[in-house]
Every structure is written in structure tokens, then in C-alpha cells.
Amino acid sequence: MFAVYVLLGSYTVTVPDFFKILIGHLTGGEKIPGASFIVMENKLPRAVIGVMIGAAFGLSGGLFQTMLRNPLASPDVIGISYGASAAAVTAIVIFGATGPAVSGAALGGALGIAALIYAISRGPSLGSGGGNRGNAAGNRLILAGVGIAAALHAVVNFMMTRADIRTAADALVWLNGSLNSANWDRAGMLSLALLVLVPAVIALAGPLRILELGDDAAAGLGIRVGFTRLAVVVTAVALAAVATAAAGPVSFVAFLAGPIARRFTRKASLPASALVGALIVLTADYVAANLAPLLLDGTVLPVGVITGALGAPFLLWLLVTANRKDA
Template identity: 40%
Template sequence: MNTVPGFRVISLPRNTTVRVHRRSATIVLTLVVLALFVLMLTVATGAYEITGNDLVATFLGGGSDMDQFIVLRQRLPRAVADLLVGAALGLSGAIFQSISRNPLGSPDVVGFATGSASGGLIVILLVGASSVASIAVGTIAGGFATALFVYLLSSGGGKVSERLILTGIAVGAMLASVNDYLITRATLDDAETAKAWQFGSLNIISWPHVIPLAVLLAVLVPLTLTMSGPMRVLEMGDDSAHALGVEVGKTRVWLLCAGVALAAAAVATSGPIGFLAMAAPQLARKVSRSPGISLLPSMAMGALLLGAGDPLAARALSPFQIPVGLVTAALGGLYLLWILTWRKG
């Protein structure tokens, strides 16, 4: 079988094949190893000192009660959540950038993450519920409602991808104002709780926050990967995709649903974390030198970025913990300048 230079064709059961970009596969493996190394470093270090022997004993079921509490109930779930939230945002950003054919296409820029935050704030401030399940329902409902509204406004006619981004930016700006209004009308205690969540933080992460996200990723990631072929064809334009037999409307809707679900699940877990979904796919594409947006490298890059960024943000001004969402928002302007400079080149 003839292969495209730089790719390798892997045969699977039922006479199916998968084409793998060799450099991308190497980059994914490297990023995953680095992310796991960061996870272990995060678990092993911190204000509470623990020796290597005690750390191993804790993982094997021994160690003191304090060791088990700090390592297994505080550090480990937060470190795992860093990787899962980062992977979800990286994959969501890759989906949106692929179907919009624009490096600015990401759930936070086009307003879907803001809509998810609106749903979460409504649950926290108006409904008065703060459980993991209720916030998750609110964020997912808010994200899908926003996505449906934006898609309906931007559909019809040509250049759907350009209108999707512009419409999403406008809707996101309006929803951000709604979010701020909701906080101003809340009681002081509720407003502080909502504002801390809206900043994007993993300070109070525990296993009940992590497990639902892990289950959702276990379902959505394989489904999304099966759509990678049609997604790559969509990057060629709607007319070309139609000519190659891709059902453009149906494929775009399914990809939008997957991207919104991933972003909403990440927001439900950590609150909004800006610019990560936009940066991870472009950085992954840059280092892997792939011809288009790749899903697995974007996931791995997102996991590494948040896995390294969150502990740095938490420990930079110890004992004060900076929400990682504030750090990513502060770095967003520099990233946008980098994107603009790169595109000029």
C-alpha cells in the first residue's frame, strides 16, 4: 500500500486502516511521559514534606493518616484533574479550530465556555445548589444552549466558520455581562463562592470532581477520534468535503456537540480556564509539524500545560494560591501576539 511521506498506515481488524503521522505519534508519547512526570512531581512535593519511602508506602496502602490524606486525597486528585481538564480543553480546542479553520476558534473565544459558566452560575446563585452533579448539569446545559443559539445564528449561506466565530464572540461578550450581573445581585457569601469558581481554580478538587470527567473522557475521546477523518476533510472547505462524500452539516453538528460537551465538562470541574483550549492545538501543531490540527497531540499538550501550570500558579506565592485561570488569562495576550506574529510569518 502506498503511503504519504511522513505517515504510516496501521492495519486494524475488519479490513480497516489508520494513517498515523510519525512525528505526531512521537510528540504524543513525549508529551504524555512529561505530563506523567509532572504529575508525580506534583504529588511528591509541596508545603507538606514527605520522603520517597513514605510516598511509596502511602501508595501501597501504608504511611500515616496524614500522609494518606495529603497525598491520596488532596495532591493526587488535583494532579489527575489537571491532566484530565487540560486534555479535555485541548481536544475541545482542536475540534473547534478544525471546523472553523481558524487558530482563534476555541470554546472560550466563541462563547461556549462562557455559556457553560453562565449555566454553572445560575445553578450556584439562583438555584442555590453547589454539588458537583448540579453544577455539572448547569454547565453542560448552558454550554449546549449557547452552542445551539450561536449555530442557529451563524448557519445558512456561505462562510459558516467565519460567522460562527464572530457570532460566538458577540454572544460570549453578552453572556459575560450576564455573569457579572448575576454576581452583583448575589449575597456576599454566594458572590465570593461564585467568583472563586469563575476564576478557574482546582484548589478544592477531590475525587468526586475527577471521576465524572474521567468517565466522560473515556466515552467522548474514542467517539471523537472516529470522526478525525471527516474532520480533516472539513478543513479543506465545505465544497471539497461535499465532493469527497462527507455529510458536512451532520458531521459539523456532531463535532460541535463533542467539543461543547468536553468544554462544559472541564468548566464544571475547574471553572473557566481561558486560552488553554486555544493555545494547546496550535502549540501541538507547531512542535509536531503536522499538516493540520491533530487531536491526540492537542490533548497531550493541553494535559501538560495545565499539569505544569496549576502547581506553579498554586506555589508561586505560597502560602497564597493563585487560581490557574487568572494565570492563563494573563498569558493570553502574549499568546495572541505570538499567534499574530506567527501567521504573518
């Protein structure tokens, strides 16, 4: 999909030309007029950022869903993405922020709301012991997140009513999630964040697998249950926050990646969740940029519109199948 994204679309590049462009860019050699700019300043950084934010959202959703043993536990559902959105829209509307300032506000908003949700939901079950208490803690965290997300949604709507048309349009594009602002500087910042967070995920994968056995069993095997849960929450929130800061709250990627990956691997798999998340973002943005304009008289959609269209019916299907299993 990465190759399709870079080589095909509204501007087609052959494989030999791609390597000629890439080598010319790296060595400062010959460039192909027009094509070099399109590939190196548009298609390639956009694809690279798409892969990284997709993997980050996929890992974030996979961590939450595995820890809480609930497919609804994702940054989209429990309010973390709304925290980033509310902070970013406030920065845009009230302070006239643009570019990195908006990303910084989104990052801070996501981290702040995550801390609030964790504090509200935290009880004896998040500290130690009790398999049933662990499930209750997960349910409290999800319910707290849903409630805070509803409040933040109202804040975003209020801010949009106070903005002029141009500012509201800028905020709306950001709220839907978009790769239009992708560039190499943003890719570099995102890669540095992932160089820190991905090793943290690898370190937590083993304890998290044991934690799936229940809090009592994990404690008996020497796992520090409270510390592990807190570390998983912090890592998952940071992954979602940096991805949201880079491209906006691309809806439902974190929610979709884990369950789809599980269908293929037959078990919870963080690497598979990361790959599926990257695949979803790349495919959705390719459709939004190249196929949607053919159907909508040239209108180019933000990537979040396509992922949202995929996520809503998947959520309904998940609820229906869960009800059938309960019955």
C-alpha cells in the same frame, strides 16, 4: 509534570513513600499518618482531574480550530465557556446552588449556548458543499460566539452586583477556574464522560482530516460534510462543557493547546493538543499553589488566573504574527 505535581511542592513525598501510600490505599494496608491523606485526598485527585480537564479542553480547542481552520476558534473565544459561567453564577446567586448543582448548571449552560450559536451561524455552508462557504460559516460561528459571549459577560457582571459578599466570593473563585474542589467522585464522573467522548474524537479524526481539504473535496471523497461538522461541534462542546463543569472555565487552555502543539508537530494534531492541554493545567496549578504564594505573601491563586496570564499575551502575539503574514 504529573510526577512533579504529586511528589513535590509544599509537601514533598519520596518515590518509595508514594508507592507505599498507593499500595496501602488500594489494599487497605499500612498508611503513613498525614502523608497518606495529603497524597490520596489532595494531590493525586487534583493531578488526575487536572490531566483530564486539560486534555478535554485541548481536544475541544483542537477540534474547533481544525474544523474551522482558525486559531481563534476555541470555547473561550466563541462564548461556550461564558455560557457555562453565566448558568453557574445564576445558580449560585439566585438559587444558592453548591457543588454538583453548580456543575450541572454549567454543563447545561454550555450546551444551551452552543446550540444557540450553532443555530445563529448555521446556513447553507454548514449543510453541504462549497469550500468558500465552509470558511464563511466558520467566520459566522466565531462572530456569533463573540457577540453572545459579550452579552453573557454582562449577565455575569449583573449577577455579581446582586450577590452578597460571601456569595460573590464563591462565584468569583468558580469563574476563575479552580481545582480546589477536586475529589475522587468528581474524577470518576469526569472519567466516565471522557470514556464516551474520546472514542467519538477518534472516530471523527479521519473525516476531520479530509474536511480540511475543503467542503467540495471532502464531499467528493464521500464525507457527509454537514453531519461531520455537526458531530465535531457536538463533541467539542461536550468536551468543553464537562471540563468546565468539573473545574470551572479555566481560561485559554483550549485556545493555547492547539497552536502550541502545532509548533511542535508542524501540523494539526489532536493527541498533541490533549497532551499540551494537560501540561498547561498541571503546570499552571503547580505554579498557582506552590510558587505564587512565595511571591504574594501566601496568597494561593486559582489555576485560571495563571492560564489567563499566559493566554492574553499569546493571543496578542498570534494577532501580530497573523498581521505580518497578511502583509
